[in-house]
Amino acid sequence: MAPLSLKRDLAGLARLALLASCLSAAVALAQERVRLPAGNGQAQAAHAADDRLARARLIARGEDLFFNETFNGNGRTCGTCHPVENNFTLDPAFIATLKRNDPLFVAERNPALADLENPRLLRAFGLIREHVDGFQNPGVLRGVPHVLSLSTSVASFSGPQTGWSGDGAPGDRSLRSFATGAVIQHFTKTLQRVPGVDFRLPTEAELDALLAFQQSLGRQSDPVLPLALKGTVPRRGQDIFLDDTLGKCNLCHVNAGANATLGAGNLGNIRVDIGVEALLDPPAALTGEPVPPDGGFGASPNPIPQLGFGDGSFNIPPLVEAADTPPFFHNNVIATLEGAVAFYNSDAFNNSRGARQIGGGIHLDTTQVEAVAAFLRVINALENIDSAIRLQRSALKSRNAARRARFVARSAREIEDAIEVLAGASLHPDAVTLLNKARSPVTGCEPCSKTAIRKAIRRERAARGRIAS
Structure with missing residues (x-):
């Protein structure tokens, strides 16, 4: 896991990298607009370039x-x-x-x-x-x-x-x-x-x-499952995730995103009562501090007074980002990814309306819980690697050394995330080794040479290849 001091040190650079990314896109689009040839048939292309430039500035x-x-x-x-x-x-x-x-x-x-x-x-x-x-x-x-x-x-x-x-x-x-x-x-x-x-x-x-x-921000589309995963445990986790009679995960998180089908076609992002509020001994309540019940959607008093205001339902979050954005659920009641997956074995979930909507409860063995969590860790690591490569490619296109360094600083954080989520469950140690090597040439380099950036990209691609085809 990255030292928290490193996370703080990267904070300013990460913010600047975001701004640099936006400004770099605006400059590139402006240059594209200038290069457009004149003549018939070019007006539409010029209009599109203007729209993209305006969007980048916005x-x-x-x-x-x-x-x-x-x-x-x-x-x-x-x-x-x-x-x-x-x-x-x-x-x-x-x-x-x-x-x-x-x-x-x-x-x-x-x-x-x-x-x-x-x-x-x-x-x-x-x-x-x-x-x-x-x-x-x-x-x-x-x-x-x-x-x-x-x-x-x-x-x-x-x-x-x-x-x-x-x-x-x-x-x-x-x-x-x-x-x-x-x-x-x-x-x-x-x-x-x-x-x-x-x-x-x-x-x-x-x-x-x-x-x-x-x-x-982030992904603009969901992955298309199943992925060609190389790890036996994550691959089994993916199978369980996609099995509508075993893990049942894909019924509410199609392609590990935030959209549901419930077996009835695309429903978009919906609200579901999965029983989180029914968990015993939520950590915040153990402090003795007042923790009002959270009734989810709606402001009307729940018919059951201890459930507060609302109908008990909460909307579905995406899962691709889950492994590096703990804690979990609306009240941060679960600290670990494995614990979040195991929740769906609980009485709180299996007695909920959400369980009834998917045809009954979920009953996974501990090894199956670990497998689903491993799958979620792997797809998160893949997204982090892809994000790092995108940032580094932007750095290679930049002619400004300071801007290039800011892109690279943010990419280093993405690499660190991938390392954390894989190492947290001892997954793909060969990929972790390559990611550590990829991080080395782009950490603390100012300015970062294009040679160093290309070296990092090669190692990241190699690491990705150890995880999925």
Whole structure:
């Protein structure tokens, strides 16, 4: 596992690499526009180039807003809870590396915001207070979902599914509107939450830019399963995952994404009650701190009083990113990937409405749980390797040495993620060795030579080849 100090050291470089990526794309598109030959038949191509240039600029603007704009609030930005250096999510280990004056901890320093968070549960479990049922009702405590692959995971026939329970955004509930809700909830100077006093609301143009940036992050499509995996245990895990009578995973996570079929065709991203709230001894509750029940979607009182407000359902997250974005489920109740897979053997799940929707419960042996987790680790490592190579290719195209170094710094973090998730279950040690060798020429090099970058790419490709064909 990478030292947390290294993660902190890469933080600034990672942010700059994102911006550099957006700006590099804009420059390349501008050059493409200039090179277009004149004459009949070129107007459409020129128009398309203009559209791509405008899109690249919009994404770059959104990136700047995401990490730097406080909206005249308490000092937080979107990146406070979605830091790029931690895969756009929070976990206790990362939180422990932050300085005491980090905006995340504003509730500890400002008496007017003392009830904005539960500082103990924030630090110990990465839980953020959310008033998804309205500010007149008690807030619930939720983990911070990553914002990767959003272009694949929000659409639904019942409307956009944002946040953990599909109702994380105000108004039309869209991803575009999500930023407005986030500012009101998390950026406020006081708990009165008066627009124009405690914060300013994002403009229409800012909402467009933030949406474009978020949609640009991570994968733009799901993998197509089955993959030609080389490891016997991950390959068995994939078989279990795809077996609709054994693992049943693919019924809700088609191609390890966030879209369901339930055996009835494409349903998009749906909400399901899988019984997480029924688990005994959730770690946060063991502290003695008040942990209100989280009823998921909806703001109406649940017929069962101890279930809070809502119908008990939560929307489905993608699984490709799962291995390097713990903890798991809406309340961070499970710390490990293997534990998250094992949850589906529990009485809490097997007695849930979600289990009934897939034709009954799931009963996997411990070895089968390990196999499914190994499969999820492997597909995450493959995505990290692919992402690292994409960044390094961008670095090779850049003529600016400083920008090239920033691309490479972010690629080094992707390599580190791949190493962590594989080594965490002793998977593909030969690939891990190659990835460590790939990391070496692109760690701490400034400027990074093209020779070093190409060497890293060759080793990453070799590592990928040890994992899948």
